[in-house]
Amino acid sequence: MKVRPLHDRIIIRRVEEEETTAGGIIIPDTAREKPQQGKVVAAGKGRLLENGILTPLAVKEGDLVLFNKYSGTDVKIEGEDLLIMHEDDVLGIIE
Amino acid sequence: MKVRPLHDRIIIRRVEEEETTAGGIIIPDTAREKPQQGKVVAAGKGRLLENGILTPLAVKEGDLVLFNKYSGTDVKIEGEDLLIMHEDDVLGIIE
Amino acid sequence: MKVRPLHDRIIIRRVEEEETTAGGIIIPDTAREKPQQGKVVAAGKGRLLENGILTPLAVKEGDLVLFNKYSGTDVKIEGEDLLIMHEDDVLGIIE
Amino acid sequence: MKVRPLHDRIIIRRVEEEETTAGGIIIPDTAREKPQQGKVVAAGKGRLLENGILTPLAVKEGDLVLFNKYSGTDVKIEGEDLLIMHEDDVLGIIE
Amino acid sequence: MKVRPLHDRIIIRRVEEEETTAGGIIIPDTAREKPQQGKVVAAGKGRLLENGILTPLAVKEGDLVLFNKYSGTDVKIEGEDLLIMHEDDVLGIIE
Amino acid sequence: MKVRPLHDRIIIRRVEEEETTAGGIIIPDTAREKPQQGKVVAAGKGRLLENGILTPLAVKEGDLVLFNKYSGTDVKIEGEDLLIMHEDDVLGIIE
Amino acid sequence: MKVRPLHDRIIIRRVEEEETTAGGIIIPDTAREKPQQGKVVAAGKGRLLENGILTPLAVKEGDLVLFNKYSGTDVKIEGEDLLIMHEDDVLGIIE
Numbered sequence: 001m002k003v004r005p006l007h008d009r010i011i012i013r014r015v016e017e018e019e020t021t022a023g024g025i026i027i028p029d030t031a032r033e034k035p036q037q038g039k040v041v042a043a044g045k046g047r048l049l050e051n052g053i054l055t056p057l058a059v060k061e062g063d064l065v066l067f068n069k070y071s072g073t074d075v076k077i078e079g080e081d082l083l084i085m086h087e088d089d090v091l092g093i094i095e
Numbered sequence: 096m097k098v099r100p101l102h103d104r105i106i107i108r109r110v111e112e113e114e115t116t117a118g119g120i121i122i123p124d125t126a127r128e129k130p131q132q133g134k135v136v137a138a139g140k141g142r143l144l145e146n147g148i149l150t151p152l153a154v155k156e157g158d159l160v161l162f163n164k165y166s167g168t169d170v171k172i173e174g175e176d177l178l179i180m181h182e183d184d185v186l187g188i189i190e
Numbered sequence: 191m192k193v194r195p196l197h198d199r200i201i202i203r204r205v206e207e208e209e210t211t212a213g214g215i216i217i218p219d220t221a222r223e224k225p226q227q228g229k230v231v232a233a234g235k236g237r238l239l240e241n242g243i244l245t246p247l248a249v250k251e252g253d254l255v256l257f258n259k260y261s262g263t264d265v266k267i268e269g270e271d272l273l274i275m276h277e278d279d280v281l282g283i284i285e
Numbered sequence: 286m287k288v289r290p291l292h293d294r295i296i297i298r299r300v301e302e303e304e305t306t307a308g309g310i311i312i313p314d315t316a317r318e319k320p321q322q323g324k325v326v327a328a329g330k331g332r333l334l335e336n337g338i339l340t341p342l343a344v345k346e347g348d349l350v351l352f353n354k355y356s357g358t359d360v361k362i363e364g365e366d367l368l369i370m371h372e373d374d375v376l377g378i379i380e
Numbered sequence: 381m382k383v384r385p386l387h388d389r390i391i392i393r394r395v396e397e398e399e400t401t402a403g404g405i406i407i408p409d410t411a412r413e414k415p416q417q418g419k420v421v422a423a424g425k426g427r428l429l430e431n432g433i434l435t436p437l438a439v440k441e442g443d444l445v446l447f448n449k450y451s452g453t454d455v456k457i458e459g460e461d462l463l464i465m466h467e468d469d470v471l472g473i474i475e
Numbered sequence: 476m477k478v479r480p481l482h483d484r485i486i487i488r489r490v491e492e493e494e495t496t497a498g499g500i501i502i503p504d505t506a507r508e509k510p511q512q513g514k515v516v517a518a519g520k521g522r523l524l525e526n527g528i529l530t531p532l533a534v535k536e537g538d539l540v541l542f543n544k545y546s547g548t549d550v551k552i553e554g555e556d557l558l559i560m561h562e563d564d565v566l567g568i569i570e
Numbered sequence: 571m572k573v574r575p576l577h578d579r580i581i582i583r584r585v586e587e588e589e590t591t592a593g594g595i596i597i598p599d600t601a602r603e604k605p606q607q608g609k610v611v612a613a614g615k616g617r618l619l620e621n622g623i624l625t626p627l628a629v630k631e632g633d634l635v636l637f638n639k640y641s642g643t644d645v646k647i648e649g650e651d652l653l654i655m656h657e658d659d660v661l662g663i664i665e
Contacts (some may be wrong), residue, residue, distance in 0.1 A: 003161060005187040006153055011617075017112065032605060033631055035616060036645065042187075052148045053622045058615075061613040066573060066654070073186060077159060080098075084161070084186045088646045100282040116193060137282075138246075147243045151214055168258060169283060170226065179256070179281045193351060195377040196343055232377075235343075236342060242338045263353060265321065274351070274376045288446060290472040291438055325474075330438075337433045358471060360416065360446060369446070369471045383541060387565040388535055422567075425533075432528045453543060453566060455511065464541070464566045478636060480662040481628055517662075520628075529622045548638060548661060550606065559636070559661045 003077055005084055008047040010059055012083045020038065032089040037066050037094065038083065047087070057087050064094040097143055098172055107133040107178045131159050132189065133178065135186060142182070154180050155161040156190065173188040193267055195274060198237040201265075202228040202257065202273045225283065228254050228273065231242055237277070247277050254284040288362055292368060293332040295344055296360075297352065297368045298321040321350050322379065323368065332372070342372050349379040385431055385464060388427040390439055391455075392418040394448065417474065418463065419461045427467070436465050437467050444474040478552055480525055483522040487513040487542065487558045507549060512541050513558065513568065522562070532562050539569040573647055577653055578617040580629055580643075582637065583606035584655045589654065591661050607664065617657070625655050634664040 005011050015038050040063045046054040059065055069070030100106050110133050135158045141149040154160060167180030195201050205228050230253045236244040249255060262275030290296050298301045300323050300344060331339040357370030385391050395418050420443045426434040439445060452465030482487050510553050515538045521529040534540060547560030575581050585608050610633045616624040629635055642655030 002190045004190055006182070006185050009186060011187065026107065044187075047618075047650050048142075049151065050145050050148050050620050050623065052144050052146065055622050062132040066645060073163060085573065087576070090576050091579060091645065092573040092581065092614075095572045095574055098284045099285055100284040101280050102280060106282065127203065143237075143245065145226075146244050147239050162256050169230070170256060171239065192380045193377040196372070196375050199376060201377065223298065234377075238332075240335050242334050242336065242340050252324055265351060265376065287475045288472040289475055291467070291470050294471060296472065328416075333427075333435065335430050337431065337435050338427050358448060360471070382570045383567040384570055386562070386565050389566060391567065409568065424567075428522075430525050432524050432526065432530050455541060455566070477665045478662040479665055481657070481660050484661060486662065519662075523617075523625065525620050527619050527621065527625050549659070550636060 003075075003084075005041060005042055007044045007088045008057060009044045009084055010041040010057070010087055010090070011042040011077075011087065012065065012072070012085065013041050013080070014038040015064065020066050036091075037064065039064055041082065043087075059087055059090055059093060066094065068069040069089050098137060100137055100139040102139045103152060103182045104139045104179055105135050105152070105182055105185070106137040106172075107160065107167070107180065108136050108175070109133040109178065110159065112177055131164050131186075133158065136177065138182075145149075151182075154185055154188060156183055161186040161189065193232060193265075193274075195232055195234040197234045198247060198277045199234045200230050200247070200272055200277055201267075202231040202255065202262070202275065203231050203270070204228040204273065205254065212253070226259050226281075227254065229254055231272065233277075238239065249277055249280055249283060256281040288327060288360075289367075290327055290329040292329045293342060293372045294329045294369055295325050295342070295372055295375070296327040296362075297357070297370065298322040298326050298365070299349065299368065300349065321354050321376075322349065324349055326367065328372075342376060344372055344375055351376040351379065383422060383455075383464075385422055385424040386438060387424045388467045389423040389424045389455075390420050390437070390467055390470070392445065392452070392465065393421050393460070394418040394463065395444065416449050416471075417444065419444055421462065422466075427461040429453055439467055439470055439473060446474065478517060478550075478559075479558055480517055480519040482519045482561045483532060484519045484559055485515050485532070485562055485565070486517040486552075487540065487547070487560065488516050488555070489558065490539065511531055511544050511566075516557065518562075521530065530535040533561055534568060540568065541566040572644075573612060573654075575612055577614045578627060578657045579614045579654055580610050580657055580660070581612040581626070581647075582635065582642070582655065583611050583650070584608045584653065585634065606639050606661075609634055611624065611652065613657075619641040629657055629660055629663060636661040636664065 003011060030080050040059050040061055041061055043057050043062040048054055067085060071089035072083040074086055075082055098106060109157050133152050135156055138155055141151040143149055162185050164181060166184035167178040170177055170179055193201060229251050230251055233247050233250055235245045238244055257275060257280050261279035262273040265272055265274055288296060324348055325344050328345055330342040333339055351369075351372050352370060352375050356374035357368040360367055360369055383391060420441055423437050423440055424438040427436055447465060451469035452463040455462055455464055465473050472474050478486060515534050515536055518532050518535055521531045523529055542560060542565050546564035547558040550557055550559055573581060594652055610629050610631055613627050613630055616626040618624055637655060637660050641659035642653040645652055
C-alpha cells in the first residue's frame with residue numbers, strides 16, 4: 001500500500017539524530033525534537049508550469065534531504081508518522 | 096442527480112476511520128473527528144491555465160485521497176455531507 | 191430590461207429550499223437563511239486571459255449552481271434580489 | 286473641456302434612484318445615499334496586457350452600469366461630482 | 381538641470397485651485413490643501429513588460445493630469461516642490 | 476577591491492546636501508539627515524525577466540540618482556557607508 | 571560528504587570580521603555578531619523559470635558574497651554552522 005503525492009509534493013520520513021551523527025550531519029540543539037532532515041519515500045510527477053508543461057522534480061525517492069522545520073503536513077500512513085511537503089520546502093539534498 | 100464541479104474542483108466523500116484501519120491507513124489522534132482522507136465522487140474538467148489551455152486533473156472519480164484538514168467547503172447533496180475543494184488541496188492519492 | 195454581466199461575472203437568482211427538497215439537494219441547517227444554490231440568469235462573455243484571449247465561461251444561463259455562501263454582491267433588479275459573482279465563486283453545476 | 290481616463294479606467298456619473306424607478310431597476314434600501322449605478326461619461330483606450338497588447342474595454346461612453354458601492358475615486362469636474370474607477374469594478378451593463 | 385524619471389514614473393507639478401476655477405475643474409472641499417491635479421514636467425521612457433518590451437507611457441510632458449491624493453513621493457528640485465509617481469497613479473488626462 | 480551588485484541591484488554613495496545646493500537640488504527639511512540622492516558606484520548586469528532574458532539596467536555607474544528615503548540596505552565597504560538597492564527604488568536620474 | 575542546494579539556493583559559510591579587516595570590508599557595528607558576508611560553499615543548478623527553462627545562478631562556489639542579515643536558514647553540516655538562502659538574498663559579490 002502506497003500514497004502517491006500529487007504534482008510537486010513529496011513524502012518524507014524524518015531521520016532521527018542517532019542515525020546521522022555517524023554520517024556527520026548534526027541537527028542544531030534548538031531543533032532536536034523536530035529534525036530538519038529526512039528520506040524521500042515518494043515524489044510527485046512534477047511541477048505544473050503556467051504554460052501547461054510538467055517539469056520533473058529535482059528530488060527523487062531515496063534522497064536524503066534537508067527541509068525547513070515547520071514545512072509540510074503531518075500524516076500517519078500504515079501507523080508511521082510521515083510528512084508531505086512541496087519540493088520548494090526542501091533546502092538541499094545530502095550526498 | 097449529480098453535481099459537476101467546475102474547472103479544478105473535486106467533490107469528496109469523507110472516509111471514516113473504521114473503514115481504513117483494515118487497509119492500513121490510520122488518521123492521527125488529533126484529527127479523529129475530521130478525517131483527512133476521502134473518496135473522489137466527482138472531478139472537474141481541468142485547470143484553466145493563463146494561456147487558455149485546459150489541463151486535465153491528476154485525480155479522478157473513485158480515487159482515495161489525502162487532503163488538508165481545513166480544506167474545502169462543506170455541502171449537503173441528497174442528504175449526504177460532502178466536501179468541494181480545489182485539486183491543489185489534495186496531498187496525495189492512496190494506492 | 192436586462193443586466194449583462196461583464197467578462198467572467200454571472201448573475202444568480204437564489205433558489206429557496208422549498209424548491210429543492212423535491213429535487214433532492216438540501217442546504218445544511220446552518221445555511222438556511224442564505225442558501226448556497228441558485229439559477230444563473232445571465233453570464234458574461236468570458237474570462238480575459240493575460241495573453242488577450244477571451245475564454246468562454248463554463249456556466250451558462252439556466253444552469254443551477256452551488257456557490258460559496260458569502261460570494262458575490264447583492265443587487266436588486268426590477269424589484270428582485272439577485273446576486274452578481276465571478277464564475278470562480280461557483281463550486282459546481284447541479285445536473 | 287473633458288477628462289480622458291487612462292488605460293482601463295472609466296468615468297461615471299451616478300444615476301439617482303428617481304430616474305431609475307421608471308426603468309425598473311431599484312437600488313436596495315441600504316444603499317440609498319450612494320446608488321450602485323451610473324452612466325459612463327468617458328472610457329479609457331483599454332487594458333494593457335503583460336504581452337504589450339492593448340485590449341479595448343467592454344464598456345463604452347453612454348453605457349448604464351452597475352458597480353460596487355465603494356469602488357472608484359470621487360472627483361469634481363466642472364462642478365459636477367463624478368467617479369473614476371477601473372472597468373473591473375463594473376459588475377454589469379444595464380440594457 | 382533636470383531629473384529624468386525612470387521607466388514608468390512621471391514628475392508632476394501640482395496645480396493650485398486658483399488656476400483651475402477659470403478652466404472649470406474644481407477640487408472637492410475635502411481635498412483643498414492637497415489638490416489632485418497637476419502638470420507633467422517629465423515622463424519616463426515607458427513601462428518594462430515581463431517579456432522585455434518597453435511600452436511607451438500614455439502621459440507626456442505638458443499633460444494636465446488628475447491623480448490620487450496620496451500618490452507618489454514628494455521631492456524638492458531646484459527649490460520647487462514636485463511629486464514623482466507611477467503612471468498607474470494617474471486617473472486621467474484633462475483635455 | 477570592489478563589490479559587484481547582483482542582477483538589478485545598484486550600489487549608491489549618498490550625496491550630502493552641501494554638494495548639491497550649488498547644483499540646485501535641495502532635499503526637503505524633513506529629510507535632512509538622510510538625503511534622498513546619491514551617486515551610483517556600481518550597477519548589476521540587469522533584471523532577469525520571467526522568460527529568461529536579462530534586460531540591462533537604466534542606471535549606470537556615475538549616475539546621480541534620486542531614491543526613496545527608506546530604500547535599500549546599509550553596508551560598509553572599505554570603511555565607507557554605502558547603500559545597496561534595487562533599481563526600482565530609484566525615482567529618477569539627475570541630469 | 572556534501573549538501574547540494576536545490577534550484578536557486580546556495581550554502582554560505584559566514585566570514586568573521588577578523589578575516590575581512592585586512593581585505594578592507596568592515597561590517598557596521600550594529601551587525602557585529604552576525605556578519606553580512608560569507609563564502610559560497612555550494613550553489614544550486616539554477617532558477618526554474620515559469621516557461622520551464624533553468625537559468626544558471628550568478629553566484630558560484632568560492633564567491634565571497636554580501637547578504638541581508640536575516641536571510642536564509644541556519645543549518646549545521648558536519649559540525650559546522652552554515653546558512654542556506656536563495657540567490658535573491660545575495661546583495662553582491664565581493665571581488
